Amino acid sequence: xxxxxxxxxGFGGFTLEAAFEAPEGVTALFGRSGAGKTTLxxxxxxxxxxxxxxxxxxxxxxxxxxxxxxxxxxxxxxxxVFQEGRLFPHLTVAGNLAYPARVTGRKADAAETARxxxxxxxxxxxxxxxxALSGGEKQRVAVGRALLSAPRMLLMxxxxxxxxxxxxAEILPYLERLRDEMRLPILYVSHxxxxxxxxxxxxxxxxxxxxxxxxxxxxxxxxxxxxxxxxLREAGALLTGEVVAHHPDGLSELRVSGGTLLLPxxxxxxxxxxxxxxxxxxxILSRHRPEGLSALNILPAVVVALKQGEGPGVIAxxxxxxxxxxxxxxxxxxxxxxxxPGRSCHAIxxxxxxxxxxxxxV
Amino acid sequence: xxxxxxxxxxxxxxxxxxxAFWATLCSLPFAVLAAYALSRWRFPGRGLLNVAVHLPLVxxxxxxxxxxxxxxGRNGMVGGWLDETFGLVLAFRWTGAALxxxxxxxxxxxxxxxxxxxxVDRRLEEASGTLGAPPWRVFLTVTLPLTLPGVLAGxxxxxxxxxxxxxxxxxxxxxxxxxxRTLASxxxxxLQVPGGEGAVxxxxxxxxxxxxxxxxxxxxxxxxxxxxxxxxx
Numbered sequence: 001x002x003x004x005x006x007x008x009x010g011f012g013g014f015t016l017e018a019a020f021e022a023p024e025g026v027t028a029l030f031g032r033s034g035a036g037k038t039t040l041x042x043x044x045x046x047x048x049x050x051x052x053x054x055x056x057x058x059x060x061x062x063x064x065x066x067x068x069x070x071x072x073x074x075x076x077x078x079x080x081v082f083q084e085g086r087l088f089p090h091l092t093v094a095g096n097l098a099y100p101a102r103v104t105g106r107k108a109d110a111a112e113t114a115r116x117x118x119x120x121x122x123x124x125x126x127x128x129x130x131x132a133l134s135g136g137e138k139q140r141v142a143v144g145r146a147l148l149s150a151p152r153m154l155l156m157x158x159x160x161x162x163x164x165x166x167x168x169a170e171i172l173p174y175l176e177r178l179r180d181e182m183r184l185p186i187l188y189v190s191h192x193x194x195x196x197x198x199x200x201x202x203x204x205x206x207x208x209x210x211x212x213x214x215x216x217x218x219x220x221x222x223x224x225x226x227x228x229x230x231x232l233r234e235a236g237a238l239l240t241g242e243v244v245a246h247h248p249d250g251l252s253e254l255r256v257s258g259g260t261l262l263l264p265x266x267x268x269x270x271x272x273x274x275x276x277x278x279x280x281x282x283x284i285l286s287r288h289r290p291e292g293l294s295a296l297n298i299l300p301a302v303v304v305a306l307k308q309g310e311g312p313g314v315i316a317x318x319x320x321x322x323x324x325x326x327x328x329x330x331x332x333x334x335x336x337x338x339x340x341p342g343r344s345c346h347a348i349x350x351x352x353x354x355x356x357x358x359x360x361x362v
Numbered sequence: 363x364x365x366x367x368x369x370x371x372x373x374x375x376x377x378x379x380x381x382a383f384w385a386t387l388c389s390l391p392f393a394v395l396a397a398y399a400l401s402r403w404r405f406p407g408r409g410l411l412n413v414a415v416h417l418p419l420v421x422x423x424x425x426x427x428x429x430x431x432x433x434x435g436r437n438g439m440v441g442g443w444l445d446e447t448f449g450l451v452l453a454f455r456w457t458g459a460a461l462x463x464x465x466x467x468x469x470x471x472x473x474x475x476x477x478x479x480x481x482v483d484r485r486l487e488e489a490s491g492t493l494g495a496p497p498w499r500v501f502l503t504v505t506l507p508l509t510l511p512g513v514l515a516g517x518x519x520x521x522x523x524x525x526x527x528x529x530x531x532x533x534x535x536x537x538x539x540x541x542x543r544t545l546a547s548x549x550x551x552x553l554q555v556p557g558g559e560g561a562v563x564x565x566x567x568x569x570x571x572x573x574x575x576x577x578x579x580x581x582x583x584x585x586x587x588x589x590x591x592x593x594x595x
Binding site: 016046047073074078079080082084086088089090100102104132145146149173227 | 483485486487489490491492493494495497499500503504506508523590591
């Protein structure tokens, strides 16, 4: 299952020229507002007809300007979760969930419905009307409704943007389950880096209607050249590891390729693989292994590259075992430490600097 | 109260209700179609359709009645055809009164439905499409249910208009007791007769009662519907 997109579209002085591939898993379309993200997903859904190009889902042509093909949205079998949910106000939650089967003349699959309801934790809401749901509940129902339309892929246009941090934290684990349990390509639009770091397997970085870069999430997050695109304050590499222990003092131990990381208690069983985003600005570098330091995580590393910014900052790309770490420091510090590619050093990360929202399942 | 209303008055009331009921029911699908076309489609002739729909609102009713007589009378183009093909005669029949009432109420009905169609969130229709609904299903399962309060309001207005229609009706189908003498025509007739004031008073009372009941009923139904589709919040 994979989606191939190569389209061009212009409107109101803005032109979109984008080509990318979305394989199975979550492909995040990341970029600022106005980068063309929603235009892209609307074109995939069939809600917008691009001026030129081709969209192909798993070998089936959904759109081809040269051949004059443009399937109507209801013939594409692509689930769409909108930012505002768009639940039908005149139907109950159960009615909304049954809607796709009703309008396509299929018989509702009770087992499938039960599975989706269980996965999204919306069993207690079935008799309610959308007006009586919280924002997070609405989005979960919207996800369920899209899943029950027997889609070949899912589009999610900033499904969490209208929610506060608490609701967001409540719904993210459901989306992780969705990614891991449903073998569907998911195209996920977001301008929130934490969501992308949590969910994305592939990242398509968009700016001014162009694809700046596309590739595996780990590779893009580890690229110091892209850090300004992600936002210097938020940029940071993704480390993958396995939970090896939960300590009684409230810390969880994660084994990564370059050593171990101690993190604030994570709700995950031992053996569970997790992905952690370490923000570059939270990493301290030392040439020698420091003594008498409060920070708990000290990983031996080797400098791979240094990227000069326009300001006084430098981003150092380090290799710790198999993983990459980005560290943001001043040019003055980099010179004082005499950092250069090939030099060994130690990357130091405070446990409490890792936010719970930055830790996701793999 | 019952003694006050004689057989002639009962007849006029029954006829008015029948005429108004059929006028409303039969024009409803056309009104929904016209309102949908005006609200959603941009097509050549849209302006013309708009004018045609609103014409009965601005023309003198006598003119509308006369035009109906020309078109739907036995010698009229449409009337002749209806007579020959279906054996359906409208002129000077209660069915003609229903047609006149339907035409006069049509603009009111279309306007109410049009307004509520404009108020439907188009994004919900888009969502319906992405869930697999072909356009006609979108209309039946999303657009129409959300427009229902407007449809009801339009039907109510048209019904009230039909109950009181006088000018076009009397021009098109005259004032035949038991056939085309509706409440309004009956009131007019009794006013022409010396000593008819008593009957006029009764009929006026009946008219007011019927209108009030219909209004209150429609209001209650509309509220219940709005609550059901969640637009009351």
